[in-house]
Amino acid sequence: MSVLVVGSLALDSIETPFGSVKDAIGGSAVYIATAASYFSSPIRLVGVVGGDFPRAGMALLEEHNIDLDGLEIIPEGRTFRWAGRYRYDLNERDTLSTHLNVFETFDPKVPDSYRRSRIVCLGNIDPQLQLRVLDQVENPQIVVCDTMNYWIERKNAELRSTLKRINILILNESEARLLSNEPNLIKAAKLIRGMGPEVVIIKKGEHGSLLITERIVFSAPAYPMENNFDPTGAGDSFAGGFVGWLARTDDSSEENLKRATIYGSTLASFCIERFGVDGLADLTYLQIQDRFRAFRELSRFDEE
Amino acid sequence: MSVLVVGSLALDSIETPFGSVKDAIGGSAVYIATAASYFSSPIRLVGVVGGDFPRAGMALLEEHNIDLDGLEIIPEGRTFRWAGRYRYDLNERDTLSTHLNVFETFDPKVPDSYRRSRIVCLGNIDPQLQLRVLDQVENPQIVVCDTMNYWIERKNAELRSTLKRINILILNESEARLLSNEPNLIKAAKLIRGMGPEVVIIKKGEHGSLLITERIVFSAPAYPMENNFDPTGAGDSFAGGFVGWLARTDDSSEENLKRATIYGSTLASFCIERFGVDGLADLTYLQIQDRFRAFRELSRFDEE
Numbered sequence: 001m002s003v004l005v006v007g008s009l010a011l012d013s014i015e016t017p018f019g020s021v022k023d024a025i026g027g028s029a030v031y032i033a034t035a036a037s038y039f040s041s042p043i044r045l046v047g048v049v050g051g052d053f054p055r056a057g058m059a060l061l062e063e064h065n066i067d068l069d070g071l072e073i074i075p076e077g078r079t080f081r082w083a084g085r086y087r088y089d090l091n092e093r094d095t096l097s098t099h100l101n102v103f104e105t106f107d108p109k110v111p112d113s114y115r116r117s118r119i120v121c122l123g124n125i126d127p128q129l130q131l132r133v134l135d136q137v138e139n140p141q142i143v144v145c146d147t148m149n150y151w152i153e154r155k156n157a158e159l160r161s162t163l164k165r166i167n168i169l170i171l172n173e174s175e176a177r178l179l180s181n182e183p184n185l186i187k188a189a190k191l192i193r194g195m196g197p198e199v200v201i202i203k204k205g206e207h208g209s210l211l212i213t214e215r216i217v218f219s220a221p222a223y224p225m226e227n228n229f230d231p232t233g234a235g236d237s238f239a240g241g242f243v244g245w246l247a248r249t250d251d252s253s254e255e256n257l258k259r260a261t262i263y264g265s266t267l268a269s270f271c272i273e274r275f276g277v278d279g280l281a282d283l284t285y286l287q288i289q290d291r292f293r294a295f296r297e298l299s300r301f302d303e304e
Numbered sequence: 305m306s307v308l309v310v311g312s313l314a315l316d317s318i319e320t321p322f323g324s325v326k327d328a329i330g331g332s333a334v335y336i337a338t339a340a341s342y343f344s345s346p347i348r349l350v351g352v353v354g355g356d357f358p359r360a361g362m363a364l365l366e367e368h369n370i371d372l373d374g375l376e377i378i379p380e381g382r383t384f385r386w387a388g389r390y391r392y393d394l395n396e397r398d399t400l401s402t403h404l405n406v407f408e409t410f411d412p413k414v415p416d417s418y419r420r421s422r423i424v425c426l427g428n429i430d431p432q433l434q435l436r437v438l439d440q441v442e443n444p445q446i447v448v449c450d451t452m453n454y455w456i457e458r459k460n461a462e463l464r465s466t467l468k469r470i471n472i473l474i475l476n477e478s479e480a481r482l483l484s485n486e487p488n489l490i491k492a493a494k495l496i497r498g499m500g501p502e503v504v505i506i507k508k509g510e511h512g513s514l515l516i517t518e519r520i521v522f523s524a525p526a527y528p529m530e531n532n533f534d535p536t537g538a539g540d541s542f543a544g545g546f547v548g549w550l551a552r553t554d555d556s557s558e559e560n561l562k563r564a565t566i567y568g569s570t571l572a573s574f575c576i577e578r579f580g581v582d583g584l585a586d587l588t589y590l591q592i593q594d595r596f597r598a599f600r601e602l603s604r605f606d607e608e
Contacts, residue, residue, distance in 0.1 A: 183393035219525035
């Protein structure tokens, strides 16, 4: 099935206790599309870059057969830049700088060839832009959406409008508490489901994630990583693996949503093993399946 | 199989956002023994109380068929008292006061009838006292130990001696990081295994727990609680359910350690549904089995 991905393309400067990179290829759309590309095609990208977006970034997307008809290139503009530093245990990060550049005036245009995409994945961008994308697509089967504390605080009304038009919201644990104003995550998910999405996925970093529907709570473990180098993009890789699996299988049953959640966790675990998008660049489907099975072993127990 | 439990018997004054209790029956030995009593007998208790320990506390232990030959009663003394307050999300608590009272001079004496106990569960007390208990038992099959940040910081050398003589250490995530001086929990568990215990269990509160042996990492989910009233005793209830299941089955294979971890989580989930030990007081084995199965559903997924 076809997947439309909208989000940022960025140059990230990242400092972790294990090293640093400058102007590495990143952005939510890059992580989501690359992760999803292992499962299904076409993966269609909507985004914007400046003339300084490196050739290697284009090559990465092309090698993963990502449809770039919706990628706007502004030759005289500069690509969105983000710089951040992780603390010693990698669980917290400080943003050092954000330069929106060409993203400041970004107005997503969905090419005609993308309009009938069956799955839409709205990366973490301004909810008004997410809405503008939804206005340009025809009756998608599943809309998956990511967001963040910044939009919850600054564009709450707009975000609430977006939430009414999506099926699955993916957010992290502090965002879930902030959006619902409820510390208990199970209650928070119920409240968020009342805002629109039938399904809520709460990511908890090193503690795994929760998939919550009207009828089930599914607890997905995190992969036990000894080599967690760089968490940048892990959440977007999760979203990419998740929508990729749904697109591959065309099955939105609860049993399959559980598998999609594990595939999301699988892609996130590969992502954080290396800096930036390097962890997603050269995977094989066999590697992905092996790790999926390792996730199964991690939480499997028998009654007798 | 027989289980010897040593730990505190206390009167706890607890404040949570949902209410408060004063001088409620508590203490690690009470929680551990009560939780374990649902699985196996005899459960033997070593501890000390003052003349003020309420009749209801004795009744609770007697109703659960707990062997009290090792319970020292000092009629003129006062029972150990603890007071604490939980913050709004129940994940953090502040100790308001601690009065050791009769616990200050506690010197555990293991009755002759207890010396051949097959499983020893060392509740969270001074590691020197834990050692003194081990000196009085004959070749136990399994020694399970709990500890806390206070002992890691103040009695590190003594704790290290205890760790050399135990099989399974149960501790929480911040304690694991403190003891190993390593933020990554998988690495931390490896380092702690190097200090003595073959098996390390890291409790992560609302995020479940990790069981780590030489060969496996098992990720146990937390039960999705909407009514988390009072986390007091949850860790001790976990230890009680864990050793209780091991005593019932006499099987320390990795597969059975996984089940024991889930039974520990099961008893902890019942504990936090009510104040103090109330959540453990009137369970049935059928209720426990039903929740064990609910844990299985919570993390189960199929490959196809």
